[in-house]
Amino acid sequence: MSQIETILTLIAQKHLGIETLETRRSDSLDFHDTAVWRLKDALEAAFKAGVELGASMPSATESEIGKD
Template structure:
């Protein structure tokens, strides 16, 4: 995965899922409870970002 995609996904995770990082920490901090609506918003944002990035190519 390239740096642009990683940065985009981390921004979406912070905004919609309130996660500080998407990096694996190999501890209980790797497990979070999330509401369905926040997951849905994050997936929608990722889809829209992918669509936008695809149009720029």
């Protein structure tokens, strides 16, 4: 699991009560009802994690920015 996947999974577990972000091919396991304030908390946590991760990484070069 990549660092980003790990961070997103931890956020989903903590803020949304979702055990995994893996597709399990079952509606009861893959679809979740959640309150908007829980979703907002999860989005804020993801944003903050992105800011922290971005601040710790070296700046990308122009050639790296163009890559997908």
